[in-house]
Amino acid sequence: xxxxxxxxxxxxxxxxxxxxxxxxxxxxxxxxxxxxxxxxxxxxxxxxxxxxxxxxxxxxxxxxxxxxxxxxxxxxxxxxxxxxxxxxxxxxxxxxxxxxxxxxxxxxxxxxxxxxxxxxxxxxxxxxxxxxxxxxxxxxxxxxxxxxxxxxxxxxxxxxxxxxxxxxxxxxxxxxxxxxxxxxxxxxxxxxxxxxxxxxxxxxxxxxxxxxxxxxxxxxxxxxxxxxxxxxxxxxxxxxxxxxxxxxxxxxxxxxxxxxxxxxxxxxxxxxxxxxxxxxxxxxxxxxxxxxx
Numbered sequence: 328x329x330x331x332x333x334x335x336x337x338x339x340x341x342x343x344x345x346x347x348x349x350x351x352x353x354x355x356x357x358x359x360x361x362x363x364x365x366x367x368x369x370x371x372x373x374x375x376x377x378x379x380x381x382x383x384x385x386x387x388x389x390x391x392x393x394x395x396x397x398x399x400x401x402x403x404x405x406x407x408x409x410x411x412x413x414x415x416x417x418x419x420x421x422x423x424x425x426x427x428x429x430x431x432x433x434x435x436x437x438x439x440x441x442x443x444x445x446x447x448x449x450x451x452x453x454x455x456x457x458x459x460x461x462x463x464x465x466x467x468x469x470x471x472x473x474x475x476x477x478x479x480x481x482x483x484x485x486x487x488x489x490x491x492x493x494x495x496x497x498x499x500x501x502x503x504x505x506x507x508x509x510x511x512x513x514x515x516x517x518x519x520x521x522x523x524x525x526x527x528x529x530x531x532x533x534x535x536x537x538x539x540x541x542x543x544x545x546x547x548x549x550x551x552x553x554x555x556x557x558x559x560x561x562x563x564x565x566x567x568x569x570x571x572x573x574x575x576x577x578x579x580x581x582x583x584x585x586x587x588x589x590x591x592x593x594x595x596x597x598x599x600x601x602x603x604x605x606x607x608x609x610x611x612x613x614x615x616x617x618x619x620x
Contacts, residue, residue, distance in 0.1 A: 457568030
């Protein structure tokens, strides 16, 4: 009997990084013009060229849609490993943001009948995209260090709340349309230059926690949150995620290095296209180790 690690593509996990830890990926789909795509399955890479092409479509008026992974696809992902006598540890993006996990529960009910001895350990990051990626990386490191599933779950009970992330986008029309952000006032979209600041609460919901006038003030807000909530950030990964916004990323990276030094573990990661369907282009998120969310 072995243990198989799973995560999902809404955590921004790529095939390359997944292989580093041995993660298998559940692909979260999105559709454009009636055609459905499964990240890391329909294509292997979402690199600079693909990122630009995708977000240019959104800039030009294309509006992708997303859908939940079905019960049947969850069975396809999990059953081969249960049939092989392996248990599964699944660290995933927030249940609060998708009905996919209700479908997962139904799949597990069916699989439990066929494989009553098998277990699926579940760790909800209470996050998505950049922040979820940071936590999934940390979980991977724990398993590489030899921790057991029970030890990792115990770690997750408290430690996932010691990672936080703040983000903004230049155009909130995508978030407003998707309805994924709690407290995002529609009226803000009519005020020129206003950028709501979005974070993740302890339930795993995306919430509007503030606003800034203009991109520079929004960057100031994110860095101020790192300054006030950051906990020993120099000794942990700092993840800067973006939706085709590398010029903004570079500004943020330079300012972080000016304040905390250049000997930092900063990783720049493009947000997955499924999340990008809800956020739109020209957005950035900074995730870091913190005293609280």
